[in-house]
Amino acid sequence: MASILNNIQKQVFFSLQRVQYSLCVLLFFSSVLASSFRAVNQFEVGGGTTLLMPRNTFNNGWGYGMDVGWNFSRKYGVHLAFGNAQVSGKETDSLRLIQSFVLGAELSFRRKDQAYGFTSIGIGSVSGEDNTLFVFGAGIKIPIRQHWLIRIELRDYHPEIGIPFVSFPKSQAAIQGTGGSRYLELRLGISRTLSGDR
The missing domain is CATH 1.20.5 (Single alpha-helices involved in coiled-coils or other helix-helix interfaces)
Incomplete structure (x- = not known):
């Protein structure tokens, strides 16, 4: 029974x-x-400096990053990012170059001619990792001149996605994903918009 x-x-x-x-x-x-999908057809190209903060075995390291994006509406876009940072070992003096590629979707909270926030979710490939990582981001874009933006973003790399009470890809019940954060990345850069509104 x-x-x-x-x-x-x-x-x-x-x-x-x-x-x-x-x-x-x-x-x-x-x-x-x-939501309204008023076409914007705006492209962003940019680059800047990156602070990579690995969660284990390595110290924080500085590098550079590049971003390319297509905003197909005022709220939604698709972005591809590349990052390159040199980190040192915590226990040894060895140096390691860590590269990352991220493809993701971006949701912007735009206001006309003002700074606005955005969030992103995507998948990423990081050198030294066996599996694809899930990438969560949040940031702010600050218009400085016509077609020029300052872009500040914080990204968090996870081996699994966690939604309350469901864990993917294993479909186990959980409050959050397992595996924890692998890398935290802070980016500060300048972007140029190639067409459409700012």
Whole structure:
């Protein structure tokens, strides 16, 4: 009798888990579809300095980064970023070059001719890592002249995505993803917009 109740409890739990995941996906897509997609067709190209903060075995290191983006509406865009930083070992004097490539989606909270914030989510490849990492970012863009922006962004690299009560890709119940943060990256750069509004 106890095993039957245990099986029923597991089935109910996994059904609720699927419903929660479906609601999250539905909410995301309904907000995207409900927003106005006024075409902007704006491209951004930029670069700047990078502070890479590995979570284990290496000290923080400085480097450079480059970004290319396409904002297909005032709120939504797709960005590709490259980073290159030299770090030193915590226990030894060895130096290591860490390179990263990130492809992600960006959500901007624009205001006309004012600084505005943005968030991003994407996937990234980092040298020395066996698997693709999930990248979460937040930042601010500050218009300084027509077609020129200062871009400040903080990115966090994780081996798994964690949504409350569901962990991906293993589909285990959890409050957050396992594995923790691998790298934290702070970028400060200048971007040039090639067409459209600022």
